[in-house]
Amino acid sequence: MNELLAEAWEKALEGLVLHRDGQVLYLNPKAEELLEVSREKVVGRPLLLALRDHRLEALALHGGERTLEVRSRTLRVRALPGRLYLLDETELSRRLEALEEATQALAHELRTPLAGMGPPCPRCGSQEVVLKNTFGATLCKMLYQCAACGEVFEAFKTV
Structure with a gap:
């Protein structure tokens, strides 16, 4: 079962960072892509080295859920004890902005x-x-x- 879970996280569309005592234990490929870091260089090292953002570090250490702009991406971040989940909502944000602009233009034309x-x-x-x-x-x-x-x-x- 553990092998199946590990394989699932390796192929997941959501980033996952596992940490304990401020040290990175695991980073899946999607988290590696979203954070623009190499797993080999950050596993076993301080959490801030992998996250490179104090807002992400604070969220990882204290828990919670927020949407943050990180490295030109819109990330939905959820932090639970020892786990940090990262979901890339950049494309969704772009589509929502385009829809908002179109809605405003249409509303103007109607008014x-x-x-x-x-x-x-x-x-x-x-x-x-x-x-x-x-x-x-x-x-x-x-x-x-x-x-x-x-x-x-x-x-x-x-x-």
């Missing part, structure tokens, strides 16, 4: 209809107007702002 769909600006005649509010001073008017000159004006709703 701000395409320019030129409203009435021309009464001050400068520009067709580049932005709908500011679907209700003006009365229910039959809408509030617009000219993108060219900045004039805010009302116009009757079209039927």
Whole structure:
């Protein structure tokens, strides 16, 4: 059973660092990749030598769970007594950021209809107007702002 577990951790997608008394006992290949260290150089040596980050060391020694930016990666780190688990969430973070940007762009487009769909600006005649509010001073008017000159004006709703 122990051989099966050891083989599983050697092929795991999650990094694992085993430590005791501030010394590294084991580092699986994924942890080696995520921490950018060589197992041969850090096993049996101080934990900080393998982690090379005081936030990771503090988490490993005191326990807890956090998401940290480490060596240009977003790592989800979970620390239990003698064990430090590392999960690379870099790609997930990038996808979430891209989704957030797309959501903000879409929200902007929904709040701000395409320019030129409203009435021309009464001050400068520009067709580049932005709908500011679907209700003006009365229910039959809408509030617009000219993108060219900045004039805010009302116009009757079209039927």
